[in-house]
Amino acid sequence: MSGHSQFNLLTQRRFLPYFTVQALGAFNDNVYRQAIIGLLAYMAVSSSDMGLYANLAPAIFILPFFLFSASAGQIAARMEKQKLIVITTSMEIAIMSLAAVGFLLQNMVVLLVALFCTGLQSTLFGPVKYSILPSVLKPEELTGGNGLVEMGTSLAILLGMVCGGLIFQLAGSHGPQVAAVCVIAMAVAGNTVARQIPKVDAGDPSLNVDWNIVRASRRIWALTRQRLAVRNAVLGVSWFWFVGTVLTAQLPVYAQTNLGGTQNLYIFALALFSVGAGVGSMSCEKLSGRTVEIGLVPLGAFGISAFLLDLYFARPGQALAAGLSVLQFADAPGSWRIMFDLVGVGLFTGFFVVPLFALIQSRTPKHELAQVIAGMNIQNAMFIVLAALIGIAVQRYLGWSIPQLFLALAIANTLVALWIFSIVPEFFMRFMSWVMVRTLYRLKLHGIEKHIPDDGAALLVCNHVSYMDALILSACAPRPARFVMYYKIFNVPVMRWIFKTAKAIPIAGAREDPQVMQQAFDAVDAALAEGELVCIFPEGALTRDGQIAPFKSGVEKILARAALRGQDVPVVPMALKNMWGSMWSKQDSRLRRMRVPRRLRAPIEVLAGEPVTGSTASAELLEAKVRALRGDAA
Structure with a gap:
């Protein structure tokens, strides 16, 4: 097995087109969202309007996950998967065409409507994104395949944010036109590649879709709880989104207030976290010996807590300087420790989440997997919203600083991990044996x-x-x-x-x-x-x-x-x-x-x-x- 490499999957048609499509989708979503911020700056809107968008946009994007995940899971179970991916990427072309109109007209209402539609398209793509893997990969390839997907998604999000943020800086007065062309071009590229994905049979072609959102959501969420290990793996993935949301939501202000930097330093901090997550995700196959090794989950959980704790002690107060560039920050005392901590948190989130995805895929019957993923997406959305609300509440009403929030997150992560491992000792048992x-x-x-x-x-x-x-x-x-x-x-x-x-x-x-x-x-x-x-x-x-x-x-x-x-x-x-x-x-x-x-x-x-x-x-x-x-x- 030492001669095998997960990178071999990137040379095979059963995996490469799918990998490319999901990476292009994540890239384009973030180009679009960052380009909207660039447009607001280009239009010289007031800081209050900027703040309104900053709070409204995530809610608009996440709302479809609550409303349509149940229907998306049933559709993904019923339809042939390659056909569904082609449909969702075709939807992306239409949505980005609408977004292009919003950029050209500089109309925020149109852009926010397109953002909602982007969330809808992501909701439909989510269940097939992960349910397709057990159909095209062997069991021993699941960990490596999931590692590639998580690595590709992390880097695509980062590059999308960077490219989207640069559009209006580099294009100047032509920014709206460049943004419009970019989002449509990426959508067309994704749809073109999607047509190269081999056909994959439906998980449950005889399933009757229940269009009652509330009833279907309850039934699908119940599917995630039928098997103890799967239920807690789903809980672990949702907790990963909670931790990631709390951490990344604070990075823009943390980079300015506690690190003394500018927007470029925020992107650099996000890049450190993303690179760490990518390396951690890619390392899972080697560490697990190409098996679904859930023993890495406790390692990831406690590693996240350790680096978050050190991040608090590395810079518990505000920065002593302001307006630092990336190079100036790197030369400042204590900065390398902070950079190491950010990479470390990302690294261990990869160890944490990749085996959980592989476990869900390996322990769930294929005819139920798309619906279980949809149920997980509903729960993920709940945890993301909860993380955002808690982050706002503890800072606004309790007066916590961002380092104090990181400290609380480290403690909470440890307690949640201990709780999960106590009710499902298989996780900790595998860790000890590993x-x-x-x-x-x-x-x-x-x-x-x-x-x-x-x-x-x-x-x-x-x-x-x-x-x-x-x-x-x-x-x-x-x-x-x-x-x-x-x-x-x-x-x-x-x-x-x-x-x-x-x-x-x-x-x-x-x-x-x-x-x-x-x-x-x-x-x-x-x-x-x-x-x-x-x-x-x-x-x-x-x-x-x-x-x-x-x-x-x-x-x-x-x-x-x-x-x-x-x-x-x-x-x-x-x-x-x-x-x-x-x-x-x-x-x-x-x-x-x-x-x-x-x-x-x-x-x-x-x-x-x-x-x-x-x-x-x-x-x-x-x-x-x-x-x-x-x-x-x-």
């Missing part, structure tokens, strides 16, 4: 993507070398797997909480505890019937000499029970190499103590072979295949 595996080992994978099926039931069988085997395999699998493990390993202190949270299945020998053994077989049977991955260690115990022990007949019993239900479960042989001799194996266990590791980041290989049909699999055959995969080294 830290342990990535700290102790360097994983090299062979055949994982090729042989572990993207969906449906499958049985994974692997040699058993150490207490860490289940965690290592879970870090490699592109999908969550249920592990069957010896009950004494399941009950190892500290590890027990991780195994229990991961829904591992403890098993005992028939002579030790026949009831536990029977419960284990029942749990495995139920998991396979639900289409889950199940991983077993057929040796029944850790190796005591580094060699593979004979496979027991339990694997045949599992397959026989599935066959009685009419299910032919494929079996994927797997092998662990180089784990013998680790601190978690039984080498040198004469003193009944774990061996001290020779070094951290030891290279470990995990191999997967060609699946064997359940009807032909036997303990002897699977043992031979695992031995062949492993070779001579343990």
Whole structure:
């Protein structure tokens, strides 16, 4: 897997046109919104009118998300996705043509109507933007694909703001004409590229659209709450928008009052945050090993809090100078710390939100995904409005400074993160296992993507070398797997909480505890019937000499029970190499103590072979295949 790169997706038709369309859309939206501000300055309107627009424009843009997200989600589920993208980008051409008229006539009413329509178009595009990814990407590509999308969106927003702000500065008296041409040209470019997106089947073509906004919104929002992990991932994404809104809404005043700069310094501060977010988003695939690794979410949450906290201490009061350029600010004492903090906040927001999007996409049935995304957009809009209101209230009525608001946000973010992780311990469990595996080992994978099926039931069988085997395999699998493990390993202190949270299945020998053994077989049977991955260690115990022990007949019993239900479960042989001799194996266990590791980041290989049909699999055959995969080294 080390030879793979998420950037390869940018060379493939299944992803590149879609990526380009969403980036062009984000770019054009921000060119348009910043060009309106430039037009107001060009028209020399009063500061009160400028303030009216600054407060009115976000509300006008966000209103369609409340009104039409439910309908948009149903339409996205019912229609073929490429066709819907072409329709929404065609709408953008019409909307930007109206906006062009507003620029040419210098008519704010027309521009605000077009802004509302832009919000409507974004509402319609939102559900298909994320629901299309699981249809065109493999499970192991979801994290990388989402990272590219978030990176592209962050940079497109930044570049759009810069370009939109420069139109009237560079074009002078021709600013209205240049703005009109730019927004139409970008819309036409987006529609042209959209026609290159391959066709993607509708998620639920038989869905009857409910046009009752209130009833449909309630039903769709309820869909986001049906699965605990998805519900809290949606909550996490909405909280991301809350934090981002509070932070970015304060940057213009923060750059002037606390950093002593001008509009250019605000853009620079926003650029630092955006670049950090882009790098963080792009790093998720490498850090996760191309799996949907929600263990990065706690890392992202606590990293955001840490850098927000340091941002407060870096500049708790007002700036000592005013009118600083970017270079002058960079030369001022303490400025590099502030710049580092802004990049750090952005970096960890990428770690936070990309795995959440990937989790929502991987854990939601495809026929429901567009509607779940729509429900999430409704909640996101609520959190954005709430963030704006809270930001205004605490500054106007409580007299908080912007650094104090950052401090409060750091504390609130920590408390919300702890609350989410307490009610869904899977997040924190994955974080702990991710830290342990990535700290102790360097994983090299062979055949994982090729042989572990993207969906449906499958049985994974692997040699058993150490207490860490289940965690290592879970870090490699592109999908969550249920592990069957010896009950004494399941009950190892500290590890027990991780195994229990991961829904591992403890098993005992028939002579030790026949009831536990029977419960284990029942749990495995139920998991396979639900289409889950199940991983077993057929040796029944850790190796005591580094060699593979004979496979027991339990694997045949599992397959026989599935066959009685009419299910032919494929079996994927797997092998662990180089784990013998680790601190978690039984080498040198004469003193009944774990061996001290020779070094951290030891290279470990995990191999997967060609699946064997359940009807032909036997303990002897699977043992031979695992031995062949492993070779001579343990």
